[in-house]
Amino acid sequence: MEKATGSPSPRPLGAPHRSAVRPAASPDQHSDSPPEHKERPSKSPRRRREGKRSQRRGVGHEQLLLEMERRRLPGQQEHAEASGSPCDAAESSPRRRAHFLHGPYPATHFGPKACILPNPTSVMHIQDPASQRLTWNKPPVNVLVIRKVRDESLVEPFKQLCSFLVEEKQMMVYVERRVADDASLSKDEAFGSIRNQLCTFREGYDDISDCIDLIICLGGDGTLLYASSLFQGSVPPVMAFHLGSLGFLTPFKFESYKSEVAKVFEGNAAITLRSRLKVKVVKDMLQSAEPPPPQQEHNGLLPHGHTNSEAGKVTLQLQVLNEVVVDRGPSSYLSNVDLYLDGRLITSVQGDGLIVSTPTGSTAYAAAAGASMIHPNVPAIMVTPICPHSLSFRPIVVPAGVELMITLSPDARNAAWVSFDGRRRQEIRHGDCIKITTSCYPVPSICCHDLVYDWFESLAQCLHWNVRKRQARLADISDSSDTES
Incomplete structure (x- = not known):
């Protein structure tokens, strides 16, 4: 018995395996075959010779590749994979894609107690977005109330909601410390007993991501964006009341807040999974003042300096609900950034900047820049230029599973600036890069009616x-004839 780990004996490069190609049968052998084989029409001698040649060529090519792989030095394999040339790609075994183009499967558990109600009628394990319903593994206890600050008109709705949650529903209510310390609340003696039972936290200091069961927002769309920024992992269900100026993401009316909140506590509420972007900012430690020389390869792949490990670099990772905006900042020059998709250069953007948005963000800044509006349940990423210095640069939609990367072009005259949902604005210089892909932690937004009706209503x-x-209809032929007569 031969050992499985033993190296195969060397053979000529063109010699096939003995078991791979069987010798052609002689006419005498065909005559001795069983009767059922006699009835089958045999191939002509010419076709048999051509079949043997093609089979030998295929086996010989396979053996050639195996022999070249065996003779390659240990250090040449890594170099061939990093070079990305067509010849080396043909010699090496094909690599599987590390991600799915439709994006990562979204998390179905939101916070410690909420999850999506399973739908047994879904086909091929792909659930219809219209059938996504909220359910509770355990009764919710902790509720986070986000209120729009510096708006005195929201003080009374805030007090009514907190009183309802604490006194009637026996919930633990979490609010920001600056909201609880509001002068208008501290002076209200009737609200004092409720105020003393509120749990407070400070953004950036206290981690409440593991204890919140439900989020209720009072205000406009900014309150929902702020609530999303507080949870960089799994996000609890969000219920948003329209008490702001626009209210595209806030479908509920506060007049019926008691009945609406009670329905959510009972479960089976319709939800919309609003995908977020996982953004990673990699800053170069050197921060060289001079721009690096152009190192773009002929096949559009990244230079080798960008494919190295991120050791020795400062990284910042965020979850973004609306968009990532890269612009020229205070500079008077055009911004010049390179856009990569899965490591391949797509285009260079020269203009005021670039917007990379989610379907939720497609109705925000991207819509003002001329992009199409995408329903939140469509797995996609929108790429929209801001005032491009080109007549043919149209907004594009790419699959949700790709990874985008934005870097400053080597010949850029100035640095760029980046912001995330309008916050944490910072400068991007030569050597820095921004990596963007779809996050597996969406924002489960509770619908007032359903995800289709709410979106078109907004x-x-x-x-x-x-x-x-509306255009008036044409008059009937009978009416016109009577008028002429």
């Missing part, structure tokens, strides 16, 4: 989508 009410004066 388009009509907030953005006045397709609003125009």
Whole structure:
């Protein structure tokens, strides 16, 4: 018995395996075959010779590749994989894609107690977004209330909601310390007993991501964006009341808050999974003042300096709900950044900047820049230029599973600036890069009716989508003939 670990004996490069190609049968052998083989029409001698040649060529090519792989030095394999040339790609075994183009499967557990109600009627384990319903593994206890600050008109709704949650529902209510220390609340003696039972926290100091069961927002769209920024991992269900100016993401009316909140506590509420972007900012420690020389390879792949390990670099990772905006900042020059998709250069953007947004963010800054509006349940990433210095640069939609990377072009005249949902604005210099892909932690937004009706209702009410004066119908032929007579 031969050992499985033993190296195969060397053979000529063109010699096939003995078991791979069987010798052609002679005519005498065909005559001795069973009767059922006699009835089958045999191939002509010419076709048999051509079949043997093609089979030998295929086996010989396979043996050639195996022999070249065996003779390659240990250090040449890593160099061939890093070079990315077509010849080396043909010699090496094909690599599997490390991600799915439709994006990562979203997490179905939101916070410690909420999850999506399983749907047994889904086909091929792909659940219909319209059938996504919220359920509770355990009754919710801890509720986070986010209130729009510096708005005195929201003080009374805030007090009514907190009193309802604490006294009638026996919930533990969490609020920000600056909200609890508001002068208008501290002076209200009737609200004093409720205020003393509120749990407070400070952003950036206290971690409440593991104890919140439900989030209730009072205000506009900014309150939901702020609530998303507080949870960089799994996000509890979010219920948003429209008490702001626009309210595209806030479908609930506060007049019926008691009945609406009670329905959510009972479960089976419709939800929309709003995908987020996982953004990673890699800053170069050197921060050289001079731009690096152009190192772009002929096949569009990244230079080798960008494919190295990120050791020795400062990284910042964020979850973004709306968009990542790269612009020219205070400079008077055009911004010049390179856009990569899965490590391959797609284009260089020269203009005021670039917007990379989620479907939720497609109705925000991207819509103002001329992008299409995408429903939140469509797995995609929108790439929109800001005032590009080109007549043919249209916004594009790419699959949610790709990884985008933005770097400063080697010949850029100035640095760029980046912001995340309008916050944490910082400068991007030569050697820095921004990596963007779809996060597996979406924001489960509770729907007032359903995810289709709420979205089109927001388009009509907030953005006045397709609003125009109706055209009158043409008069009937009988009416026109009577008028002429």
